[in-house]
Amino acid sequence: MxxxxxxxxxxxxxxxxxxxxxxxxxxxxxxxxxxxxxxxxxxxxxxxxxxxxxxxxxxxxxxxxxxxxxxxxxxxYILRDFPKYRLEFLQKIAQENRYKIILLSNTNDMHIDYIKSNISFYEEFKGCFDAFYLSQEIQLRKPNQEVFDFVLENNNLNPEHCFFVDDTKENTDMAESLGIKVWNIDETREDVIDLFNLKNIYF
CATH class of the missing domain: 1.20.1160 (Paired amphipathic helix 2 (pah2 repeat))
Incomplete structure (x- = not known):
């Protein structure tokens, strides 16, 4: 589960x-x-x-x-829009309080500074998470195993009870090798708000 x-x-x-x-x-x-x-x-x-x-x-x-x-x-330049419906989707998950919610992102200070200045609801977004890990802050990055070990150990998690969503196959491959269930999302045709419609996943 x-x-x-x-x-x-x-x-x-x-x-x-x-x-x-x-x-x-x-x-x-x-x-x-x-x-x-x-x-x-x-x-x-x-x-x-x-x-x-x-x-x-x-x-x-x-x-x-x-x-x-x-x-x-x-x-x-890489940073584009953040559709608010995705924030609302995340807020709904957080409000239901059924899952521990963690962000794990290869993100640096300049990108976060830009996002804070240009995404009005950044703090609301961050507030949805129980843990919020940016690579520059924890000095670890995906797809290295160390970063997944860090998250699992620091949150006392059983990998088999975790589900990881990432657009980069290297990252989901590493997570999957550790026993974490994954969704290698294709951002060109899939959206995170469809998470609970995935087949063969027992939430």
């Missing part, structure tokens, strides 16, 4: 434009592909190993023609 719901954030609640953001950044950097040091820096930032200031400084040194705000804007 499922007693805990673990949700990703991007492309589960807030819509993302991954391809658009990638192309926008490549255009800005005047490149055809990201270089290894850029990918490494992005990963370090996402797990809090470097600060926002250090992240921006890296890109300014690499691309001296860029201003701080151009880098910030390019980094946040």
């Amino acid at each position: 499922i007693d805990t719901l673990i949700f990703d954030f991007g492309d589960v609640f807030i819509n993302l434009d991954k391809q658009g953001a990638m192309q926008n950044a490549l255009n800005l950097f005047k490149m055809e592909t990201f270089e290894k040091d850029m990918i490494t820096t992005n990963m370090l930032y996402e797990v809090g190993k470097i600060t926002t200031e250090e992240f921006i400084e890296f890109y300014k040194l690499k691309f001296p023609y860029l201003e701080d705000q151009q880098i910030v804007k390019a980094w946040n």
Whole structure:
């Protein structure tokens, strides 16, 4: 029996434009592909190993023609709208008090700052969760097993009683290997509000 719901954030609640953001950044950097040091820096930032200031400084040194705000804007380009009906769906689950609700997201400070400034109901959203884990704060990221172990241990959870929703197959594959039931949501044709209509899942 499922007693805990673990949700990703991007492309589960807030819509993302991954391809658009990638192309926008490549255009800005005047490149055809990201270089290894850029990918490494992005990963370090996402797990809090470097600060926002250090992240921006890296890109300014690499691309001296860029201003701080151009880098910030390019980094946040991926973030799109957050349909309020998804908040209402989550609030209904929280009000029913049948499940422990956890957010587990690979999210960094710049993205959260942008969301706080542009999504009027962010605090209401956050308030629906019993635990709210962002990769930069806990210095762990999906799909590494350590982050799932961290969530399970810190909340005293039985993986077989947990259900995890994420748009990235690597992440759901790792969770599933630990005994967690999963939904690798396809954001192009599925919506988190249909969670309880899934077949073969016993909520």
